[in-house]
Amino acid sequence: MTFHFILFTITIKKRTYSGEQLEQFVLQQQNEQERQERIQQLQNK
Structure with a gap:
């Protein structure tokens, strides 16, 4: 996982999504x- 992705996930978590929505979004x-x-x-090949 990239640093950007982790920051992005944390930012999303700050909004009020339900756990299920968040899980789907992360996937x-x-x-x-x-x-x-x-x-x-x-x-690159």
């Missing part, structure tokens, strides 16, 4: 980050 972010990393790896 979405992780999936997006993994996708970006995969795209970068493919481009």
Whole structure:
């Protein structure tokens, strides 16, 4: 996890989301980050 992602998650937590919404949002972010990393790896080949 990147530092930016951790800060982003903390910022989101400060807003009043329900636990379930927050959990889904965090999962979405992780999936997006993994996708970006995969795209970068493919481009670097």
